[in-house]
Amino acid sequence: MxxxxxxxxLVAASLFILGLKRLAAPATARQGNLLSAVGMLIAxxxxxxDQQILSFQWIVVGGVIGSALGLWIARTVKMTAxxxxxxxxxxxxxxxxxxxxxxxxxxxxxxxxxLPLDTAVSIYASTLIGGxxxxxxxxxxxxxxxxxxxxxxxxxxxxxxxxxxxxAGASMGTYLLISPGHPGVFITMNLIALIVGVLVVIPIGGxxxxxxxxxxxSYSGLAAATTGFVISNHxxxxxxxxxxxxxxxxxxIMCRAMNRSFTNVLFGGFGAVSKVALxxxxxxxxxxxxxxxxxxxxxxxxxxxxxxxxxxxxxxAVAQAQHQVRELDELLEKRGVEVKYAIHPVAGRMxxxxxxxxxxxxxxxxxxxxxxxxxxxxxxxxxxLVVGANDVVNPAARNNPNSPIYGMPILxxxxxxxxxxxxxxxxPGFAGIDNExxxxxxxxxxxxxxxxxxxxxxxxxxxx
Amino acid sequence: MSxxxxxxLVIFVLAMFVGFEVIAKVPNTLHTPLMSGSNAIxxxxxxxxxxxxxxxxxxxATILGVIAVAFAMINVVGGYVVTDRMLQMFxxxxxxxx
Numbered sequence: 001m002x003x004x005x006x007x008x009x010l011v012a013a014s015l016f017i018l019g020l021k022r023l024a025a026p027a028t029a030r031q032g033n034l035l036s037a038v039g040m041l042i043a044x045x046x047x048x049x050d051q052q053i054l055s056f057q058w059i060v061v062g063g064v065i066g067s068a069l070g071l072w073i074a075r076t077v078k079m080t081a082x083x084x085x086x087x088x089x090x091x092x093x094x095x096x097x098x099x100x101x102x103x104x105x106x107x108x109x110x111x112x113x114x115l116p117l118d119t120a121v122s123i124y125a126s127t128l129i130g131g132x133x134x135x136x137x138x139x140x141x142x143x144x145x146x147x148x149x150x151x152x153x154x155x156x157x158x159x160x161x162x163x164x165x166x167x168a169g170a171s172m173g174t175y176l177l178i179s180p181g182h183p184g185v186f187i188t189m190n191l192i193a194l195i196v197g198v199l200v201v202i203p204i205g206g207x208x209x210x211x212x213x214x215x216x217x218s219y220s221g222l223a224a225a226t227t228g229f230v231i232s233n234h235x236x237x238x239x240x241x242x243x244x245x246x247x248x249x250x251x252x253i254m255c256r257a258m259n260r261s262f263t264n265v266l267f268g269g270f271g272a273v274s275k276v277a278l279x280x281x282x283x284x285x286x287x288x289x290x291x292x293x294x295x296x297x298x299x300x301x302x303x304x305x306x307x308x309x310x311x312x313x314x315x316x317a318v319a320q321a322q323h324q325v326r327e328l329d330e331l332l333e334k335r336g337v338e339v340k341y342a343i344h345p346v347a348g349r350m351x352x353x354x355x356x357x358x359x360x361x362x363x364x365x366x367x368x369x370x371x372x373x374x375x376x377x378x379x380x381x382x383x384x385l386v387v388g389a390n391d392v393v394n395p396a397a398r399n400n401p402n403s404p405i406y407g408m409p410i411l412x413x414x415x416x417x418x419x420x421x422x423x424x425x426x427x428p429g430f431a432g433i434d435n436e437x438x439x440x441x442x443x444x445x446x447x448x449x450x451x452x453x454x455x456x457x458x459x460x461x462x463x464x
Numbered sequence: 465m466s467x468x469x470x471x472x473l474v475i476f477v478l479a480m481f482v483g484f485e486v487i488a489k490v491p492n493t494l495h496t497p498l499m500s501g502s503n504a505i506x507x508x509x510x511x512x513x514x515x516x517x518x519x520x521x522x523x524x525a526t527i528l529g530v531i532a533v534a535f536a537m538i539n540v541v542g543g544y545v546v547t548d549r550m551l552q553m554f555x556x557x558x559x560x561x562x
Contacts, residue, residue, distance in 0.1 A: 009511075013479075016505050017486060023498055024489040030551040033501050037544040040504065044540075047511045053518030062517060062530040066537025073538070074545035082496055082546075089503040089543055092535040096509040099532035103516040103525040110522060118469040217499055220506045227512045229472055237472055238479040239508040245483025246502045250495060345492060352495030359553040366556055370492050 001049060008046030009235025015039030016239055020246075026365050043235055079360045080317050083350040087141035087213050090220040094133025097223035098190065101126035104230055105186060115180055122229035124173035124189070129226055131193025132200065133219040139201040140212045144349060150206025158203055165196050204265065210350045211254045211265045218247020250351050257345035259397070259408035290426065293444035295453060298420055299460030302328075305382035307338040309374065311411050312354055313347055315388020315423075316450055322361035324454035325387065329363065331461045340367055342374045342384075342411045344392040375412045384416035388450045390423075394435045403433060419443040422453045497550045504543025510536035 016039050022032025048056070077085045101123045108115040142148035169192040172185050204212055221243025228236030255262050302308055310325060329339045341363065347354035355368050369377075378384060386393055389411075396403035397410045413419055414437050421438065423445060437443055446453050490498050513536050517529030 012508075017482060020483075020486045020490070020498075020502070023494055023501065024491065026491075026494060026551075026554040027556075029494055029497060029554065030548060033497070033544060033547045033551055036501060036505060040508065040510075040540055040544070043508060043511060044514070047514050050515055050518075052515050054520050055518055058517045058520075058526055058530045059514050059533055062513070062533030063537050066534035066539075067541045069534070070538040070541030070543075071545055074542045074549065077546060079550070082500070082550075085542070085546060086496075086499050086503060089500070089539050090506075093503065093506040093509060093539045096507075096513055096532040096535040096539065099528045099535065100509060100512040100516055103528035103532065104512075106528070107516070107519070107521045107525045116466075118466050214499070217503065217506075220503065224506045224509045225476055227509050228476075229469070231512050231515060232468065232472065233511060234472070234475055236508050236511055237476045239505050241476050241479035242483040242486070243502045243506040245480045246487040246498065249484065249487045250499065253492075253495075343492070348496075350496055350499065352492055352498070355493045356496045356550050356553070359550070359555070362553075362555070364556050365493055365554045368493060 001051065005046045005049055006234065008042055009233070012039040012043035012046075013235050013238040015042070016242060020242065079357055080320075080349075081145070082353060082356060083209065083213055083348075084141040084144045086350065087137045087144060087216065090213070090216040091134045091137030091141070093220035094130045094137065094216075094223045096130070097126050097220075097227045098130030098134060098193070100227050101130060101230055102186075102190065106183075109181055109183070117177065119230060120177055120180070121173075122226055124176070126223060126226035126230050127186075127190055128169055128173075128193045128196075129219055130223040131190055132197040133216055133223050135194040135197030136201045136212070136219075137197075137216045139198050140209055140216060143201075143206050144209050144213075146206075148202075150209075152205040153202045158199065162196060162199050165192050165199070168192060169196070200266070208258075208260075208265050210346060210348075210353075211251060211258070211260075211262075213350055214247055214250040214254055216247070218244050218251060221245075221247055253345060254351055257409060259405070288439045290438040290443065290445045291441075293420065293446055295446060295456035296460050298444070298446055299457050299464050301383055301418055301420070302332060302337065302385070302457070303335055303461050303464040305332075305337055307340075307381045308332060308383045308385060309340050309342050309378065309381050309413070309416065311342045311344070311384060311386045311389050311393055311413055312358070313344075313387065313389025313392060314349060314354075315390075317348065317354070317357050317388075319388060319450035321387065321451040321454050322357050322363075324451055324458060326358070326361045326363050327458050328454055328461065329367075331458060335461075340369055340374065340377070342371065342378075342413070343368050344371055344389070344411050345409075346392060347389065371409060371411055378412045378415035381416040383418045383420060384413040385420050385422070386413060387422045387454070390435055391433065393437060394433065395437055396433060396435070400436075405433060413437070414440065414442075417442065421445050422450050423447060424449065493554075494551075497547045500543050500550065501547040504540050504547065507536045507539030507543060510540055 019036030022028040225240025513532035
């Protein structure tokens with residue numbers, strides 16, 4: 001029977017890998033997700049045959065509650081809130097690992113039971129990683145939901161404190177190896193893991209949350225893998241490693257897109273950095289004024305253009321204007337205008353977020369192009385329409401070495417013949433940096449809420 | 465370090481390499497579903513949770529196990545369902561107006 005269960009786990013792990021492989025293209029992705037889910041079902045059913053399980057009632061209770069909650073969240077969550085949702089799910093995964101570690105530890109502390117060294121080390125690793133993932137994810141989700149202030153919360157000796165706590169946690173683990181059977185010490189270790197999670201995420205600014213979510217995604221996988229070490233289960237180790245690898249890759253991609261080193265994100269506090277930069281390096285002579293334009297004039301530019309590229313930023317999602325963008329896109333396409341979308345990797349609040357938001361608004365995915373694919377096309381484009389984005393199109397990233405965003409890869413909208421910004425006001429973006437592109441002679445500003453402006457544009461294009 | 469642990473480490477490291485190879489091919493467009501989908505996979509902790517919840521050795525271990533089952537199940541069900549919800553929105557052509 002044990003061999004059969006192990007084989008079932010192997011099948012499950014293979015289905016996870018095949019499922020992830022199918023995520024390489026939107027056409028097969030849904031099928032891939034289904035394969036992965038089937039793998040999970042196989043793993044769960046196989047586990048029910050495990051001889052160590054004596055009663056099922058409590059498994060059913062936990063399973064039913066968890067399924068109901070999971071289904072409810074998954075059905076009701078708004079696509080704009082997806083980063084928070086993924087954050088919470090990461091946290092629960094970490095929490096589950098921490099709880100399993102604690103349960104195994106408690107069982108092996110009973111009279112007559114022995115705690116092998118390997119298992120003990122795995123339990124302590126699972127406790128630390130799981131705990132950090134749980135509390136860190138809750139703080140990250142809180143920042144994204146704006147329940148917790150998004151600005152970096154910094155205090156003196158923060159990193160020293162983190163280091164001391166980690167060392168304390170590690171030495172408690174070592175102490176327990178030598179002299180096990182101190183529940184107090186074990187509980188303290190659990191608490192330390194939770195505190196470290198909070199302290200690690202709290203100094204990171206809201207705008208860096210995408211990186212943190214990716215990192216915690218990785219941790220949730222590693223936590224699952226450590227649980228695999230605790231109960232010597234190959235299936236858990238393989239699956240956890242897959243997720244761990246996925247999170248690491250995404251973290252790297254996000255860091256590259258923001259031109260930030262990983263350590264800089266973790267120890268940075270970007271909001272604090274940019275204030276200094278604003279005082280020091282004001283780009284261009286101050287008092288320069290941008291050219292304002294009316295919705296009517298923009299609609300004429302758009303309606304008689306041959307090609308238009310829309311560069312959406314998170315401001316678009318905040319204004320809930322995805323559907324209006326799609327409407328404008330359809331009207332223009334009907335007139336024979338070629339419309340494409342330029343998606344910067346950090347356009348949303350997590351990797352690929354903007355693509356999901358536009359897909360929800362029924363924009364076909366072949367029209368959404370990555371930065372690398374579209375940058376060469378701007379010079380052949382009549383109008384670049386920037387909706388709710390700023391820093392990701394700021395040429396200072398290319399040509400002002402003093403700018404805090406210098407070196408960040410950007411969308412080259414400045415190569416288009418005309419650039420239209422839909423913006424609330426002249427306020428700078430999150431990095432607090434002025435954008436020289438606003439003052440370019442090819443650039444026009446259409447002020448107002450992105451959604452209102454787009455509604456106006458749609459009406460104007462209809463009559464143009 | 466026991467031989468058993470070494471074998472587990474070998475599996476872990478090799479699976480990481482497989483993960484890097486497979487995930488690197490996922491396009492930017494699908495990174496959000498990738499995250500929620502891989503989230504569901506990390507809910508595999510459910511296996512460990514089920515075992516500790518069902519062993520019935522100590523009351524405390526059972527309680528911790530049940531909470532762990534619930535947590536991991538939210539992860540599994542929530543992760544797969546929301547991923548499916550997102551992926552069905554990705555279309556090559558605009559849908560006919562409903």
